[in-house]
Amino acid sequence: MSSVLPAPSPARLLHGAVSHFTPNWFAVTMGTGALALVLAAQPWGGAARLALAETLWRADAVAFALCLALLLARLTLFPQALAELLRHPLQSLFFGALPMGAVPLINGLVLFAGPRTPAAYTLAEALWWLDAALSLLVAVGVPYWVFTSQEHRLERLTAALLLPIVAPEVAASSAAVIAPHLAPAAAQRLVDAGYVLWGVSVPLAFSVLTVVLVRLILHKLPGRELGVTSWLTLGPIGTGALGLITLGEAGVPAFAGTPLAGVMAAARDLGVLGALLLWGVGLWWLACALLFTAHYLRDGLLPFNLGWWGFTFPLGVYVLATLALARTTGSPLLAGLGQALALLLAGLWLLVAGRTLAELARLARR
Incomplete structure (x- = not known):
């Protein structure tokens, strides 16, 4: 005679969610926000x-508010949790997902709420400064724990090391979205800060990419459970290219009539060239990510985990950079590639979101 186990109580579900919550859940908000921004940037479909x-x-x-509430609850109810997470060689890296996951929400305030409620621009600016400070804290603090409290070996390193380092450049690209809607003095501060954040992040990210390349040469592909990390390489490249274009475009009107007007005009023009160069580097890493994924799939399906969200945000920012370059250069080839990559992003998001919801339902029944 079979027996049916009783469904877990809401209190038990909540306790389990809080006690086991980890920062990698913010990757869900990163990928979902990136798709929303890519949809907003499309030239078709209208209203x-x-x-x-x-x-x-x-x-x-x-989703972001829920994740933030669960993280704060865990850190409050379990005081040792923060140190445990920071000592973990993988979970600590996902603290970078928190400020990065907030950026699409800040940009959405400008794109969606701003035209109806001008106060949204002021709120977006205030949240941006908070996000910029948090991204700097993560970009310095998490590597410090990596250097002092964690054990790493070259053969175990992956592109996940980029996660805390890329956060400042993601905030940098957001500064250019907000600046055109502010008074000149406030816009100048944002553009200045955006370039500083870009400088903090992009060169360091390329240093990590070099380490990742050496690791691939010496130790081949990482294990299947970390196979999706190959897509993370697109993140700093796509965001770096996007930041060069948008900061240059935002800087020209912000500094019009000032001694830096000529500098910003040059930054805008050189930014397009720099973005094209970065986009070319990204094209190589995208080809590698596709080939690596095909290699894993030839030997069977990749095991599902939250790392699958790494398919989405890095590709999303690369798509945004591609669309921005297509708009700036007028290239039909880039426009077509941007549309094709946007379709790939939408398909991957649907796949990963569906698997995530199915896994959540399975865990809730346990």
Whole structure:
């Protein structure tokens, strides 16, 4: 005679969610927010497309608020949790996902709420400064724990090391979204800070990419459970390219009539060239990510974990950079590639979101 186990109580579910919450859940908000921004940047669909993008952005805001509440609850109820997470060689890296996951929400305030409520621009600016400070804290603090309290070996390193380091450049690209909607003095501060954050992040990210390349040469591909990390290499490249374009475009009107007007005009023009160079580097890493994934799939399916969200955000920012370059250069080839990559992103997001919801339902029944 079979027996049916009783469903777990809501209190038990909540306790389990809090006690086991880890920062890698913010990767869900990163990927969802990136898709919302890619939808908003498309040239087709009109009001229906914007409505879909805004709906996705609102859902992402709910998911981010839930993740933030669970993280704060765990850190409050379990005081030792912060040190445990920072000592973990993988989970500590995902603290970078928190400020990065907030950036699409801040940008969405400008894109979706701002046209209806001008106060949204002021809120976006305030949240951006908070996010910029947090991204710097993560970019310095997490590597410090890596250097002093964790054990790493070259054969075990992956592109996940980029996660805390890339956070400042993601904030840098967001500064350019907000600056055109502010008074000149405030816009100048944001553009200045954006370039500083870009400088903090991008050169260091390329140092890590060099280490990742050496690791691949010496020790081949990482284990299947970390196979998706190959897509993370697109993150700093795509965001770096996007930041060069958008900061240059935002800097020209912000510094008009000032002694730096000529510098910003040069930064805008050189930014397009720099973005094209970075985009080319990204194209190589994208080809590698596709080949690596095909290599894993030839030997069987990749085991599902939250790392699958690494398919989404890095590709999303690379798509945004591609669309920005297509708009700036007028290249139909880049426009077509941007559309194709956007379709790939949407398909991957649907796949990963579906698997995540199925896994959550399975865990809830345990």
